[in-house]
């Protein structure tokens with residue numbers, strides 16, 4: 302085998318290692334996203350529960366205000382009833398007083414009901430807060446494992462790239478450029494040996510003339526069948 306081709310094969314080996322490391326790096330992405338999703342779900346549920354409490358607190362303020370108004374009506378009706386001067390007026394005042402008392406009772410029941418519901422909802426909020434804290438606590442370890450893994454792989458990528466640069470210095474520039482052009486498109490194994498008269502990647506037959514050139518001068522040629530680069534093994 303021509304020494305240039307041998308050097309280029311070494312470069313390809315380095316490139317394949319870099320690709321494998323990069324694949325491991327991108328596999329970390331979905332794992333981090335899964336953590337983010339889990340945390341976001343817990344945070345959203347808590348947010349919804351807090352909003353629900355806020356809106357019921359607003360309703361409780363309204364109900365309390367209504368109750369105040371109704372109690373004032375009861376007091377006014379009471380005074381009116383106490384100041385009647387005839388039985389007919391007394392009847393009307395009594396009816397009025399009973400009516401306002403019913404209204405006040407109704408709004409007191411409403412306010413109490415809402416307050417009870419708020420109590421339950423605040424309890425639910427507290428549970429969701431502690432669930433979110435649990436998720437974050439549990440994730441802290443997973444995240445630090447992921448971070449350490451990322452840092453380690455990034456270090457390996459940097460080393461592999463430096464090694465590749467050194468290896469690439471042994472390859473003639475035009476050959477390296479030809480290889481890099483095809484490799485950057487394929488992002489995988491690019492350089493294949495001839496197997497008999499054919500491309501070993503796709504089995505397309507290569508004309509005798511081209512095979513002879515490859516064998517004699519150690520050049521690399523593109524396979525018209527699959528676009529891989531071919532070299533002569535001997």
Ligand SMILES: [Zn+2]
Nearest residue numbers: 500503524527
């Ligand atoms: Zn081929």
